[in-house]
Amino acid sequence: MISPSDFDFLAIPFADWINLFVRDWLVPNFRPFFRSMQWPVSQVLNGLSTFLNATPMLVFTAALALIAWRTAGRGVAIFTLIALVFIDLIGLWPETMTTLAMVVTAVFFCVVIGIPLGVLAARSDIFQAVLRPILDIMQTIPSFVYLVPIVMLFGVGVVPGIIATIIFAVPPIIRLTNLGIRNVRHDLTEAAVAFGATPWQSLVEVQFPLALRTIMAGLNQTLMLALSMVVIAALIGAGGLGLTVFTGLGRLDVGNATAGGVGIVLLAIILDRISQALGEKRSVRTVSLMETMRSLFSPRRDAAAGESQRAG
């Protein structure tokens, strides 16, 4: 009888190869390089989280509500106010501020990295062809899988958590920057060039402003992805609301886990509404609280999100 074990000599030791590659080559040779990448991230994060934690709760709540009111209208402002007060009352204010600092840091780097890459991809078909499969891979890998190589290369802690978040959340903004610029009407770009614009001038004067709506839709998606990843990053030592959820789960303390979860959801809704409204700046309107509530909990059906889904 032939049994599968007779062919053991055919088995591919894939896991061993990867181990060899990462442990014996990548890590020893490149660790200093990866370590140095942490520096800018931790600078931004520290500044931001010091600032957020030092800001009194009432001041911050008022400020965010004001921003919501100016960008997304009265309804979202009232919702923001109530949600933040609720978070404070259930005792999760510091965790929420930590999470917010991490999310904002991650999104900041996503913008700094993603928009230039998106612009380059829009300018060069070759670069786009190279970038596309990479982005596809990045978006299909389950979020947990990111954590393994990150820990090996960067160690554990908040900053590696944010780096994982950046990698996880950056694809949409690259994609939609690329898409937005490529979709600018061809004759408008041509007109800019025909009047003697340099490539930089036509980007700044024409392409970027006209792509801004699409880019903002990308920013919104990036923000949401960052928020979801920052929670998972608690597994490798990032603090904040994610930690509350995981400790709650670990101790079978359903109450605390739920509280953490609710905090995340509230934060997500606020950030989502404000960033979406930023993308549609031209149509600022005041809507009733009722309407806002309804729109908050109804499935998202705006055109920008639908479009990007198809493009993704």
Add this chain to the structure above:
Amino acid sequence: MKTKITGKNLYKIFGGSAEDALKLLQAGKDKDEIFEATGQTVGVNDASFEVAEGEIFVVMGLSGSGKSTLVRMINGLIKPSAGEILIDGVDVGSCSDEQLRRVRREKVAMVFQHFALFPHKTVADNVAFGLKIKGMPAAERREKAQVALDQVGLGARADSYPDELSGGMQQRVGLARGLASEPEILLMDEPFSALDPLIRSDMQQELLELQRSLKKTIVFITHDLNEALTLGSTIAIMRNGAIVQTGAAEEIVGSPADDYVAAFTKDIDRSLVFTAGSVAEPGEALDLAAADLKSALAAMERLHRDAIHLVDDGKVAGIVTYRDANAALGRNGGTLRDVLNEDFPAAEPDTRLFDLYELAQTGLPIALTNGDGRLSGIVEPKAVFAQLSTGGA
């Protein structure tokens, strides 16, 4: 007149390296055969032309005949695969990016078919775009933009956004944007074809007026022959990338180079093309001081005409018909002056036939005078209609 733009044996091959396709062209293959053999498209095929300073040079041809490609070579948006394109003697096909940008900023502006206005900028900012690109300070460019907008009659809409304007107004903004940087050359790629017919002819007249006062050199694309004939001092007709005939309106319509051009001109309103001069006969007039009824009748019989002009001191004074003269002769004491019609139809030799219709309806021969009142020829009404009806031949 000075030559402003010269195209010398221009070729444009789209897709891949041009050399193979150029060889095939030289071997006499046509656009379709080359597409089948190499998958490349011939955009422009051996086009040569000259545009004189201050003229309106109209390029026409069917869709896909290479008109847009040809004008885009003039400002370097498309680089020729072979050949030279010279503006004031400088080759724009081979100069550096920096030089090319200077040409676009200083010399050549463009007006687009679908206006291509920037939707996120106000009308004034749209018009000032070229100036901003040049680095002109904000206050100065606002001033210049206002001047350009006044020229096209839209001074009051400076702070509107393009989508608040009608199509005709939008294209005026497009025109103002082209004029604002005070270019010497204006390239217009089917600027009026997205407008409805009434607005379109308004815009044509306005362009002619602007042209009269500003004296720009204009390269104008259209696929409408009537528009070409209204505007063009010179018309070039393109087919499959090649220029098949270049000439004034009358040459194109009067002696088409081949069947393609003839087919183009078949349905044309000939009254817009031909002038009174083209159907004139030599006029003979009698001197009012010397002639009397008898000599007038005799002259008409000799010339086989029904009417004759009379001149007074060299200038045309009026016309006498055979019938009136004969009737006057029958009456006692009738004189030539009694039957002289001083309200006679008159025109100049370069008046278009279109404008002779009304005069021709009087039935009297039309006197052609050169502004000085002297008779240079006459046009018989039937000659006007005969010229118009030879169209489909």
